[in-house]
Amino acid sequence: MVDLAVDIGGLRLANPVMPASGTFSDGLARVIDFNRLGAFVIKTVTRELRAGNPTPRVAETAGGMLNSIGIPSKGIDYFFDETLPFYKRFKPPLVVSISAPTADGFASLATELGVSGVAAIEANISCPNLEEDGRAFAMTPHATASVVARLRAATKLPLWVKLTPNTGDIADVARAAEANGADAVVVANTILAMSIDVATFRPRLGSVTGGLSGPAVKPVILRQVYQCARAVKIDIVGCGGIATGADAVEYMLAGASAVQIGTATFIHPTALIRVIDEIEEFCNHRGFSRISALTGALMRAGVDETDLEWRQEAGE
Amino acid sequence: MMDSLYPVREGFSVAEQSAVVIANTAVNPEYRHLVVTAEPPATAALAGQFFHLLCPSSPDGNPFLRRPMSVYAVDAMRGRVEFLYKLMGAGTRGLAMLEPGDRLNMLGPLGKGFALDPAWKHIIVLGRGVGLATLAPLALMAERASVRVTAILSARRPDLVMSVDLFRARGAEVIVVNDADHSSEVGNVERLLRDLVARGRADAFFTCGSNRLLLLLQRLGNEHGIPGQVALEQQMACALGMCFCCVRDFHAPNGGVEHRRVCWEGPVFGLQEPLSW
Ligand SMILES: Cc1cc2nc3c(=O)[nH]c(=O)nc-3n(C[C@H](O)[C@H](O)[C@H](O)COP(=O)(O)OP(=O)(O)OC[C@H]3O[C@@H](n4cnc5c(N)ncnc54)[C@H](O)[C@@H]3O)c2cc1C
Numbered sequence: 001m002v003d004l005a006v007d008i009g010g011l012r013l014a015n016p017v018m019p020a021s022g023t024f025s026d027g028l029a030r031v032i033d034f035n036r037l038g039a040f041v042i043k044t045v046t047r048e049l050r051a052g053n054p055t056p057r058v059a060e061t062a063g064g065m066l067n068s069i070g071i072p073s074k075g076i077d078y079f080f081d082e083t084l085p086f087y088k089r090f091k092p093p094l095v096v097s098i099s100a101p102t103a104d105g106f107a108s109l110a111t112e113l114g115v116s117g118v119a120a121i122e123a124n125i126s127c128p129n130l131e132e133d134g135r136a137f138a139m140t141p142h143a144t145a146s147v148v149a150r151l152r153a154a155t156k157l158p159l160w161v162k163l164t165p166n167t168g169d170i171a172d173v174a175r176a177a178e179a180n181g182a183d184a185v186v187v188a189n190t191i192l193a194m195s196i197d198v199a200t201f202r203p204r205l206g207s208v209t210g211g212l213s214g215p216a217v218k219p220v221i222l223r224q225v226y227q228c229a230r231a232v233k234i235d236i237v238g239c240g241g242i243a244t245g246a247d248a249v250e251y252m253l254a255g256a257s258a259v260q261i262g263t264a265t266f267i268h269p270t271a272l273i274r275v276i277d278e279i280e281e282f283c284n285h286r287g288f289s290r291i292s293a294l295t296g297a298l299m300r301a302g303v304d305e306t307d308l309e310w311r312q313e314a315g316e
Numbered sequence: 317m318m319d320s321l322y323p324v325r326e327g328f329s330v331a332e333q334s335a336v337v338i339a340n341t342a343v344n345p346e347y348r349h350l351v352v353t354a355e356p357p358a359t360a361a362l363a364g365q366f367f368h369l370l371c372p373s374s375p376d377g378n379p380f381l382r383r384p385m386s387v388y389a390v391d392a393m394r395g396r397v398e399f400l401y402k403l404m405g406a407g408t409r410g411l412a413m414l415e416p417g418d419r420l421n422m423l424g425p426l427g428k429g430f431a432l433d434p435a436w437k438h439i440i441v442l443g444r445g446v447g448l449a450t451l452a453p454l455a456l457m458a459e460r461a462s463v464r465v466t467a468i469l470s471a472r473r474p475d476l477v478m479s480v481d482l483f484r485a486r487g488a489e490v491i492v493v494n495d496a497d498h499s500s501e502v503g504n505v506e507r508l509l510r511d512l513v514a515r516g517r518a519d520a521f522f523t524c525g526s527n528r529l530l531l532l533l534q535r536l537g538n539e540h541g542i543p544g545q546v547a548l549e550q551q552m553a554c555a556l557g558m559c560f561c562c563v564r565d566f567h568a569p570n571g572g573v574e575h576r577r578v579c580w581e582g583p584v585f586g587l588q589e590p591l592s593w
Pocket residue numbers: 060366379381382383384385386387399400401402403404405406407408409446449450548549550551552578583
């Protein structure tokens with residue numbers, strides 16, 4: 001028996017595997033057993049009704065996809081009337097992803113979500129900040145610090161902050177989140193990207209640019225998790241291109257305490273369950289009794305190991 | 317990557333299955349007919365529902381996302397599902413490489429299918445191109461419900477019209493129109509439809525595959541108070557209502573315009589609900 005439980009910024013999860021915001025909804029209950037998930041993370045909720053971006057909203061690329069969904073939202077009332085009661089029927093804790101165009105907007109939404117059934121807030125600060133010329137909050141340590149401080153003052157719930165990979169120094173942004181009261185950082189959202197159809201000379205996405213996700217982003221985001229892990233003490237949730245148990249283990253070795261799975265679910269709707277089974281199998285096989293022992297267990301040549309014998313042992 | 321199939325547990329209405337290809341043959345220069353084995357819940361697929369197919373790689377490319385494909389026919393007794401697909405890009409060209417005995421990973425059945433009102437005695441099925449694949453299983457559904465069908469099947473050339481025999485075998489009256497002799501022009505199709513309406517053959521309209529024909533049916537439906545259903549297409553990623561890639565514009569109940577997901581609220585919608593595109 002492997003102990004798969006993890007503690008993420010004060011929230012206990014039965015296992016470290018959960019869906020990524022925007023890639024999961026009640027529809028998946030037709031295919032998998034929701035009670036097996038470590039947590040639920042729902043599509044980003046905004047206060048106001050939002051339509052989202054023009055179509056086409058999706059385009060495929062080598063080993064991944066671009067999306068320009070935006071954040072269509074049915075608003076906060078729909079969340080309380082429909083979404084919250086639905087997820088209350090299941091065991092895993094509900095993490096609510098939120099977004100707002102201003103720090104005040106984030107704070108008031110977080111306060112309003114302090115109700116039974118909401119286990120944690122995931123602040124999606126990768127969205128445009130109207131007070132900073134529309135640049136995403138998470139692009140600068142400065143904007144991150146101010147929005148996280150407001151959020152911290154506004155809620156007692158565990159506060160996870162989701163970072164954008166589209167920044168020069170993600171470790172500095174993670175530090176700003178930690179210093180202002182974040183309980184965990186989620187690394188990361190999609191990579192800003194685009195694609196053009198050479199037959200028509202048109203962009204493949206209706207809004208020209210969009211976010212890249214899937215296996216193509218994994219090495220980039222893995223590097224960012226590693227950088228954040230060296231910069232902060234708070235928990236890190238790794239998210240980017242994870243499709244298998246081995247991918248999840250890779251993220252944990254780089255410093256993540258839990259993982260989120262997005263695009264892989266579109267290709268194989270059972271991906272979340274499969275990753276849970278595969279990381280358990282991995283631990284059994286490698287003799288780990290607790291999954292949390294993998295976090296940050298990366299071995300760097302000449303730094304973390306005393307000699308090179310480990311290669312043989314690990315490789316069996 | 318996860319190419320093999322993950323074991324499915326009982327009790328879920330949608331499943332990923334590793335089907336075995338029984339046949340995959342050219343119907344004409346543009347379309348192919350694919351027959352695969354299927355187990356429940358796939359064999360519970362209804363007319364208008366679809367599967368999301370993981371298409372193999374081919375020299376034309378490596379399809380990353382699945383491809384939505386309507387159910388062309390289902391035989392629950394023998395455990396078969398059939399598709400009729402048009403060769404387009406990497407996905408469908410990858411499908412074309414499948415040989416009997418090969419495996420095809422399919423997810424389904426998905427979406428909301430067609431529904432017949434017991435009060436209807438005679439329906440009109442108007443389809444064009446790929447839309448004929450989606451509409452074909454209506455023939456059997458109507459036959460079972462003792463509803464008479466008039467099928468108007470439209471294509472660019474006479475040799476590209478499909479499903480004529482399938483509709484006739486189910487007792488439908490079939491009218492073929494095509495671009496080559498201009499019989500498929502909206503004016504002519506409208507004349508055919510008005511004649512059928514006048515003869516009491518149009519308790520409901522069913523359509524798929526053409527925006528122009530949808531507009532025509534919306535107009536006639538409005539004029540004569542005739543209900544109907546339309547199957548829509550849109551690019552998809554998840555096909556389970558999760559990603560909001562597949563939205564189209566619809567008339568909202570309050571008079572405005574709203575987005576609905578083709579994979580989840582559809583792909584079959586009330587005839588008057590979608591805005592044309
Ligand atoms: C519910 C539904 C049922 C369908 N049923 C059938 C059917 O029975 N027979 C048939 O031949 N075709 C059907 N289609 C269309 C079929 O899905 C596309 O032709 C196919 O996805 C093209 O993929 P490709 O890689 O060959 O072409 P490409 O043009 O290279 O595809 C590129 C991308 O665009 C998407 N795409 C392109 N055309 C369409 C389209 N018309 N609808 C949705 N996505 C599209 C593809 O899925 C892919 O993600 C259906 C579509 C939907 C939404």
